[in-house]
Amino acid sequence: xxxxxxxxxxxxxxxxxxxxxxxxxxxxxxxxxxxxxxxxxxxxxxxxxxxxxxxxxxxxxxxxxxxxxxxxxxxxxxxxxxxxxxxxxxxxxxxxxxxxxxxxxxxxxxxxxxxxxxxxxxxxxxxxxxxxxxxxxxxxxxxxxxxxxxxxxxxxxxxxxxxxxxxxxxxxxxxxxxxxxxxxxxxxxxxxxxxxxxxxxxxxxxxxxxxxxxxxxxxxxxxxxxxxxxxxxxxxxxxxxxxxxxxxxxxxxxxxxxxxxxxxxxxxxxxxxxxxxxxxxxxxxxxxxxxxxxxxxxxxxxxxxxxxxxxxxxxxx
Numbered sequence: 485x486x487x488x489x490x491x492x493x494x495x496x497x498x499x500x501x502x503x504x505x506x507x508x509x510x511x512x513x514x515x516x517x518x519x520x521x522x523x524x525x526x527x528x529x530x531x532x533x534x535x536x537x538x539x540x541x542x543x544x545x546x547x548x549x550x551x552x553x554x555x556x557x558x559x560x561x562x563x564x565x566x567x568x569x570x571x572x573x574x575x576x577x578x579x580x581x582x583x584x585x586x587x588x589x590x591x592x593x594x595x596x597x598x599x600x601x602x603x604x605x606x607x608x609x610x611x612x613x614x615x616x617x618x619x620x621x622x623x624x625x626x627x628x629x630x631x632x633x634x635x636x637x638x639x640x641x642x643x644x645x646x647x648x649x650x651x652x653x654x655x656x657x658x659x660x661x662x663x664x665x666x667x668x669x670x671x672x673x674x675x676x677x678x679x680x681x682x683x684x685x686x687x688x689x690x691x692x693x694x695x696x697x698x699x700x701x702x703x704x705x706x707x708x709x710x711x712x713x714x715x716x717x718x719x720x721x722x723x724x725x726x727x728x729x730x731x732x733x734x735x736x737x738x739x740x741x742x743x744x745x746x747x748x749x750x751x752x753x754x755x756x757x758x759x760x761x762x763x764x765x766x767x768x769x770x771x772x773x774x775x776x777x778x779x780x781x782x783x784x785x786x787x788x789x790x791x792x793x794x795x796x797x798x799x800x801x
Contacts (some may be wrong), residue, residue: 489789495716496785504556508549511770534746535608545749562767566760574677574756577777581651582745582752587739588673593680594730600681601688607621623682632675636747646670649721649749672748676741680733687729691722698781724791731787 523532536542540551555562561571596623602614640648652665695718704714742754749755753772760768 488792492785496781498783504553504774504779505549507770507774507777508552508656511766511773512545512548519733520659552770561771561774564768565765566763566768571767574768575753575771575775578751578753578756579779581750582741582754583743585669585672585676585741585750585752585756586734588669589676589737590680590730590734591731592673593677594684597681597684598679598688598726600685602692603691604685604689604776605634606697608689608696613689617691620682620689623678623685628675628679628741629747630677632672632744632790634746635671635675639648654660672744672750675744675748676737680730680737683733684726684729688722688726692718695721727790728787731783731790733782737778738783739777746771 510764523535527535533542540548543551559572561575563569564571564574567574600616600619607613636648639646648671651668654743669734698721701714704717711716729749738753741750741752742757744750744756745752745754753776757769757772759765760772
């Protein structure tokens with residue numbers, strides 16, 4: 485087990501390096517000049533050259549990448565073009581806020597998806613199975629932003645039960661575990677949880693149905709094990725696949741919540757990315773995308789390790 489974990493960590497290094505190259509290249513391949521927002525109108529060529537030199541944009545791309553990567557490895561993600569503040573000082577609280585939202589969404593989606601999936605797996609081919617399938621497909625098909633606006637209209641505007649936007653009256657710094665703070669989390673987390681719940685439900689349903697068809701299940705029943713013990717065996721055999729889906733969905737939520745965070749004005753990385761895109765803040769885009777990509781890589785590493793710990797029969801090269 486230790487050798488496997490060490491090997492997976494070593495494999496992560498070139499993956500992380502490749503991710504950094506892609507993040508850097510994609511930003512620079514985008515059309516337009518990222519410094520257009522800070523170059524004053526009518527600036528002389530000499531002034532423009534000085535601004536480009538100040539941000540290091542006067543050098544070849546390979547040189548820019550090496551210098552950028554060297555700064556990133558020391559924790560320096562550059563300075564925002566718009567706010568003139570260090571990128572890391574803005575990305576750090578934003579990633580915490582996104583993790584809070586994504587964790588709440590994936591927990592709700594995991595619980596709901598597992599309940600629906602187990603019920604459908606044990607009732608495969610019956611009307612309940614078809615109902616769960618229809619609900620799952622509907623959940624996966626609903627656009628995040630549309631559902632968020634519908635929930636705002638229903639619960640915030642019409643019923644006045646929950647706040648529509650923001651993260652609390654005192655901002656993200658005052659967010660806690662009390663209802664005064666958690667009520668701001670309900671609608672965005674519910675919005676984000678719908679798609680993971682549908683995907684997890686379908687995955688659990690298929691895994692449960694497949695496990696129940698295997699020969700060892702007949703052996704368990706032949707030995708006279710009670711239904712509760714048999715259920716535990718089913719869950720144990722289905723858990724690795726469920727962990728993989730849950731990990732991928734959590735990673736997806738970290739980078740795919742830009743529209744939901746914008747709709748609910750949730751101060752996370754999605755909201756930060758949206759502002760950086762419209763203002764063409766290149767350092768902010770690079771730093772935020774790189775942090776999200778690294779979280780995706782680390783979550784996949786953690787899922788691989790957890791799968792092997794749960795089921796040692798899993799052998800990977």
